[in-house]
Amino acid sequence: MHLQSLVLLAAASLARAETHDRHDARQTAPAGPEAWTAAYAKASTALAKMSQSDKINIVTGVGWDKGPCVGNTPAIGSIGYPQLCLQDGPLGVRFGTGSNAFTPGIQAGSTWDVELIRQRGAYIGAEARGCGVHNILGPAVGPMGKHPDGGRNWEGFGADPYLQGVAAAATIEGIQSAGVQSTVKHFIGNEQELNRETMSSTIDDRTIHELYLWPFAEAVRSNVASVMCSYNKVNGTWACENDKILNGLLKNELGFPGYVVSDWNAQHTTNGAALGGMDMTMPGSDYSGKSILWGGQLSQAVSSNQVSKARLDDMAKRILAAWYLLKQDSGFPRINIKASVQGNHKENIRAVARDGIVLLKNSGILPLKKPGRLAVIGSSAVVNPKGANACVDRGCNTGALGMGWGSGTTEYPYFVAPYDAIKTRAQSDGTTVTLQNSDSTSGVQSVASGADAAIVFITANSGEGYITTEGVAGDRPNLDPWHNGNQLVQAVAQASQNVIVVVHSTGPIVLETIQALPGVKAIVWAGLPSQENGNALVDVLYGLVSPSGKLPYTIGKSRNDYGIKVSTGNDNFSEGLYIDYRHFDKENITPRYEFGFGLSYTNFTFSDISITSTAKAGPATGAVAPGGRADLFDTVATVTATITNSGAVLGAEVPQLYLTLPASAPSAPPKQLRGFVKLKLAPGASGTATFNLRRKDLSYWDTRLQNWVVPSGSFGVGVGASSRDIRLTGTLTA
Numbered sequence: 001m002h003l004q005s006l007v008l009l010a011a012a013s014l015a016r017a018e019t020h021d022r023h024d025a026r027q028t029a030p031a032g033p034e035a036w037t038a039a040y041a042k043a044s045t046a047l048a049k050m051s052q053s054d055k056i057n058i059v060t061g062v063g064w065d066k067g068p069c070v071g072n073t074p075a076i077g078s079i080g081y082p083q084l085c086l087q088d089g090p091l092g093v094r095f096g097t098g099s100n101a102f103t104p105g106i107q108a109g110s111t112w113d114v115e116l117i118r119q120r121g122a123y124i125g126a127e128a129r130g131c132g133v134h135n136i137l138g139p140a141v142g143p144m145g146k147h148p149d150g151g152r153n154w155e156g157f158g159a160d161p162y163l164q165g166v167a168a169a170a171t172i173e174g175i176q177s178a179g180v181q182s183t184v185k186h187f188i189g190n191e192q193e194l195n196r197e198t199m200s201s202t203i204d205d206r207t208i209h210e211l212y213l214w215p216f217a218e219a220v221r222s223n224v225a226s227v228m229c230s231y232n233k234v235n236g237t238w239a240c241e242n243d244k245i246l247n248g249l250l251k252n253e254l255g256f257p258g259y260v261v262s263d264w265n266a267q268h269t270t271n272g273a274a275l276g277g278m279d280m281t282m283p284g285s286d287y288s289g290k291s292i293l294w295g296g297q298l299s300q301a302v303s304s305n306q307v308s309k310a311r312l313d314d315m316a317k318r319i320l321a322a323w324y325l326l327k328q329d330s331g332f333p334r335i336n337i338k339a340s341v342q343g344n345h346k347e348n349i350r351a352v353a354r355d356g357i358v359l360l361k362n363s364g365i366l367p368l369k370k371p372g373r374l375a376v377i378g379s380s381a382v383v384n385p386k387g388a389n390a391c392v393d394r395g396c397n398t399g400a401l402g403m404g405w406g407s408g409t410t411e412y413p414y415f416v417a418p419y420d421a422i423k424t425r426a427q428s429d430g431t432t433v434t435l436q437n438s439d440s441t442s443g444v445q446s447v448a449s450g451a452d453a454a455i456v457f458i459t460a461n462s463g464e465g466y467i468t469t470e471g472v473a474g475d476r477p478n479l480d481p482w483h484n485g486n487q488l489v490q491a492v493a494q495a496s497q498n499v500i501v502v503v504h505s506t507g508p509i510v511l512e513t514i515q516a517l518p519g520v521k522a523i524v525w526a527g528l529p530s531q532e533n534g535n536a537l538v539d540v541l542y543g544l545v546s547p548s549g550k551l552p553y554t555i556g557k558s559r560n561d562y563g564i565k566v567s568t569g570n571d572n573f574s575e576g577l578y579i580d581y582r583h584f585d586k587e588n589i590t591p592r593y594e595f596g597f598g599l600s601y602t603n604f605t606f607s608d609i610s611i612t613s614t615a616k617a618g619p620a621t622g623a624v625a626p627g628g629r630a631d632l633f634d635t636v637a638t639v640t641a642t643i644t645n646s647g648a649v650l651g652a653e654v655p656q657l658y659l660t661l662p663a664s665a666p667s668a669p670p671k672q673l674r675g676f677v678k679l680k681l682a683p684g685a686s687g688t689a690t691f692n693l694r695r696k697d698l699s700y701w702d703t704r705l706q707n708w709v710v711p712s713g714s715f716g717v718g719v720g721a722s723s724r725d726i727r728l729t730g731t732l733t734a
């Protein structure tokens, strides 16, 4: 299939977003392997014209800080191959001045809206292309988020492999529809910032398949151009020279035709990396510009036959094939990271920011109706007084929060803080707004008392470990709000019985103190809304739209409830499959707000579940295609349900399908997400949610057979409004 067809497919699925009856996430079949076959044919022709030094050049970065992008390889004149530009990152063009700061992955995941996520990807891709970026270093699906306090969880889409997989596939298809290579990262087992460059993640075979490899398989199936190997060791061997995971899992089992690029300085040896399956080293030197493991070293290794010529050819061919796959051999813009490329993309940013907001609690105070006086309280209600971009790579927690910190950030082109947007709205309503733009508890009494509503803003922040913010070196040390947020809310709730708590956070916080206050009438989980922070919030607070986000992780009642801790040494992943809701379910722990939870201003009823199935027990038998054995992706069962908006206002519901494997499957989690749909419904209207279950969705990884197996017996099917609010049940048999 050609790129034009891919673009048409993307357009067709965008169009589908307008209809009422919605199918589950993966209706767009990705381009088949034939797109790669054509790209490989061109790559072979080009390869034949390349000298050995050309081949060494195409696989070796030019060195740290030596080019216009965070990663660069030299141009190869003989084949018209450009100086390749690789640039962060997962939410847009890093260091751009004319580009947008898209919403972080976690906010996109929180929308559970595949078409918005696809559009977000397409716009990120369009901006990257406009800046001459050949390869944008995103999306991130590792970390998966096994630790609720993991520093970089917010770069990905949520603590579930299925949700990560669907969102990553849509993002990649979006990015690559613009003719830009996408890199999915970090492969694999990079679940924490602490010791990420020294630790080993020991992950058992079944767990790696069913959790951590899953979204990468979906990414490969969507023809992702490249995969970034991570800093950590996996089962004792560096990820970037790990034959078992790079050659074994990724290239052989998943049939990945693209190239493996190292994380920046994640390469440790010349020959080990080459033989282990890495294809491109970045940035090409260490950060002092000295130690160079490929380049001349690789050349020597090839000359002395320690690395075969065929392996070097394979690396080069993979890189060339990705370039041809995206049709970057003609008409690609020249590199200009500062190009003006924003277009109308902020509409998507506002939509994702807004539809990712999760309403956790509402005892009738929301939506606001022309309040007489509003109190707005908290340092994060206003933009950082030094400017939204004052801190390098967003490495501070001053003022309103839009994203975490680290390499997965961009500069904000503008920033609408909560107070800015509330003030604008209040002016048109004739509402008086009283602001306290600090987190001090002392003045709060006078600001909050007598207000029709007191909106208090709290935050929790995290990021990449090379920056320490207010003592936090990446991973959060606890799940408390920053800046004494609990005390601030307590003080406000003493002065007012009409408190609305708005949380901006990179991940779960423990809400028990806040939850216990009778004055707290609403909790709005506003997540990480980037530059449209205030506008998105006002849309929801005033009911311009009904909130429709659902939690992409579990909010527990205590940190201990999650069962595991960020590791201080190596991590043997002894929790296995039981992370996030899988753990809470297994241990029968009641969370405060479960995975998939979110309220609306309207009500939805679920009815008429229907299940048809042709599923047969047994292992997959198909030939390997990008993503894994082809028959893993065949639909073997279809579940439909009717969803009715039985309330008074327009709204959107996310019916979610959870599957329970039959007892013949060895110790499987009580339930696992295997489908979701977002349905927008007018009051009184009904829609059909259709979930197509693929063979893989019904399978577990059999470590003895080394294959996916559909277990025999009766599967439990649950369709609900969250992981703990199952409204319809049924069974299917294999």
Ligand code: NOJ
Residues within 6 Å of the ligand: 070, 088, 089, 137, 185, 263, 264, 407
């Ligand atoms: C290290 C980060 O882990 C990775 O995500 C990023 O793409 C590179 N640095 C380049 O900035």
